[in-house]
Amino acid sequence: MKRRLFLGMMIVVTLGAAPASVPAARLVLVTDAASEMPAIGSTEVRKLFLGKPLVKDGLRIQALRNETNDLLREVFLQKVMFMSARDYERQLLSNVFREGGERPAAYDQPAPLVEALRAKPGAVTYMWEDAARATPNVKIVSELWQGSLE
Amino acid sequence: MHTDLCRRGLTRLALLAALLPAPAHAEFILFPQLNQVERRGVAPGINLEEHEFKPGVDIFYSSDHGRLRLLGEFEILRGKKPKAGTVERLQAGWLLNPDTTVWLGRHHTPFGYWNTEYHHGSYLQSAVTRPGIIDFGSGAPLARHLTGLLLESAHAGADESGLRYSFSVGASPGVGSGLKEFDILDFNDGNHSWGSILRVTHHWGGAHHTEMGAFAGYMLLPGNNATLHEVRQTVLGALGNWEHRRVRVLGEAYWVNDIIDRPAGNASGSFINVNLQVEYKPHEDWVLYARAEDTFGGDGDPYLGFFPTFIEQRGLAGVTYMLTPNQAIKLEAADVRLQSDRFTQINLQWSAAFP
Numbered sequence: 100m101k102r103r104l105f106l107g108m109m110i111v112v113t114l115g116a117a118p119a120s121v122p123a124a125r126l127v128l129v130t131d132a133a134s135e136m137p138a139i140g141s142t143e144v145r146k147l148f149l150g151k152p153l154v155k156d157g158l159r160i161q162a163l164r165n166e167t168n169d170l171l172r173e174v175f176l177q178k179v180m181f182m183s184a185r186d187y188e189r190q191l192l193s194n195v196f197r198e199g200g201e202r203p204a205a206y207d208q209p210a211p212l213v214e215a216l217r218a219k220p221g222a223v224t225y226m227w228e229d230a231a232r233a234t235p236n237v238k239i240v241s242e243l244w245q246g247s248l249e
Numbered sequence: 250m251h252t253d254l255c256r257r258g259l260t261r262l263a264l265l266a267a268l269l270p271a272p273a274h275a276e277f278i279l280f281p282q283l284n285q286v287e288r289r290g291v292a293p294g295i296n297l298e299e300h301e302f303k304p305g306v307d308i309f310y311s312s313d314h315g316r317l318r319l320l321g322e323f324e325i326l327r328g329k330k331p332k333a334g335t336v337e338r339l340q341a342g343w344l345l346n347p348d349t350t351v352w353l354g355r356h357h358t359p360f361g362y363w364n365t366e367y368h369h370g371s372y373l374q375s376a377v378t379r380p381g382i383i384d385f386g387s388g389a390p391l392a393r394h395l396t397g398l399l400l401e402s403a404h405a406g407a408d409e410s411g412l413r414y415s416f417s418v419g420a421s422p423g424v425g426s427g428l429k430e431f432d433i434l435d436f437n438d439g440n441h442s443w444g445s446i447l448r449v450t451h452h453w454g455g456a457h458h459t460e461m462g463a464f465a466g467y468m469l470l471p472g473n474n475a476t477l478h479e480v481r482q483t484v485l486g487a488l489g490n491w492e493h494r495r496v497r498v499l500g501e502a503y504w505v506n507d508i509i510d511r512p513a514g515n516a517s518g519s520f521i522n523v524n525l526q527v528e529y530k531p532h533e534d535w536v537l538y539a540r541a542e543d544t545f546g547g548d549g550d551p552y553l554g555f556f557p558t559f560i561e562q563r564g565l566a567g568v569t570y571m572l573t574p575n576q577a578i579k580l581e582a583a584d585v586r587l588q589s590d591r592f593t594q595i596n597l598q599w600s601a602a603f604p
Binding site for chain 2 (some may be wrong): 159198201
């Protein structure tokens with residue numbers, strides 16, 4: 100019981116936290132450790148997080164939005180999606196209205212996000228690299244961006 | 250009257266809701282709107298009111314079940330003709346691959362840019378109104394929906410640019426006073442034949458949404474009254490949307506040819522319609538826009554005679570302010586010319602998307 104509590108606290112602390120006092124940060128795409136996830140390119144990541152369908156090696160990939168930390172979300176939208184939060188939300192809405200489908204589910208708590216990665220085959224999300232390495236049962240699929248946060 | 254329309258609308262909505270499954274995660278989005286329209290100088294014979302308050306809501310549903318994709322859209326709008334509540338879209342799609350979907354059902358016709366990019370869900374578009382050629386109600390001479398098959402496909406390269414294709418074939422509207430489109434919940438409502446449209450666009454990848462393309466359509470539009478047997482309509486056109494930083498330009502051009510078969514003898518005509526809208530975003534919360542629409546060769550066109558409230562020419566300017574990330578308020582002023590009237594119009598609209 101204590102071990103599970105400790106694990107849960109570790110996930111909460113590490114998943115959303117920005118890399119403190121580290122000038123260079125790395126944003127990575129992650130999935131469940133047991134997943135047979137193929138490599139996903141940056142173009143495909145953008146399509147995926149805009150709600151477009153993506154199938155790789157027969158696996159339907161599903162995007163999950165990591166809303167556990169404002170800075171993380173901001174960096175993901177600016178550096179990976181190349182748009183503001185408002186433009187992103189509007190674009191998602193517009194795509195779904197035009198083509199159908201579903202907007203990527205958003206998680207504002209770390210534990211449900213990690214649980215969703217585990218429960219949904221083909222699910223991916225984004226994290227800081229150090230958070231990903233510190234989170235049990237999560238593996239890195241690819242690097243999305245690296246640079247200075249200052 | 251409105252109570253009856255509302256009751257019929259709600260009955261249709263309940264029937265639609267019963268048809269659509271509710272999986273654990275599905276999109277269910279409400280697009281409410283409040284419109285106040287003020288017109289000055291409308292001629293007495295024209296069927297347009299000087300003051301109109303038009304509240305409405307567009308109810309959108311979408312879900313994925315493996316490769317099966319379901320989509321439903323229902324609109325209730327006060328004053329909408331011929332019915333206040335209509336099933337706008339009801340489609341079942343099959344994802345052949347991630348870039349190709351084949352749909353069956355009532356769908357938006359791939360004419361131009363506006364009809365598929367912006368339809369109902371006013372919150373999504375900067376302007377209050379749509380171009381007259383593809384407007385809602387009885388004034389627009391082109392079909393906004395077909396009921397049948399729609400194939401959508403995209404082929405993009407590594408730089409995310411590429412081609413998009415849309416091919417639509419299905420039951421076309423009938424012509425009477427305006428177009429009467431196929432009602433998916435009332436098969437016996439008017440006459441219908443068939444129509445087909447192909448659209449091809451090239452889009453540039455990345456964060457901007459620049460695209461250009463062309464489309465071609467052929468429609469058989471049966472008459473809904475004794476004075477008309479059928480209209481054979483050919484439509485050719487081009488579209489474009491260009492975005493760079495704070496500026497956006499979008500436009501369409503249509504060439505429409507009609508051969509009218511009627512008991513009194515055949516007639517034919519053709520006209521060109523163009524529209525161009527420019528938008529400027531001085532701030533994330535504000536959009537300033539202006540649009541010009543014009544029709545060439547439409548005077549005395551026998552087909553346009555069935556559309557007395559068709560907007561042949563319009564110049565408008567407006568402003569959109571985002572009250573919150575999902576609510577907008579828009580103010581638009583326009584100089585409008587119909588075939589036999591000219592007036593000014595002010596539109597004030599609140600619109601939103603929830604959630």
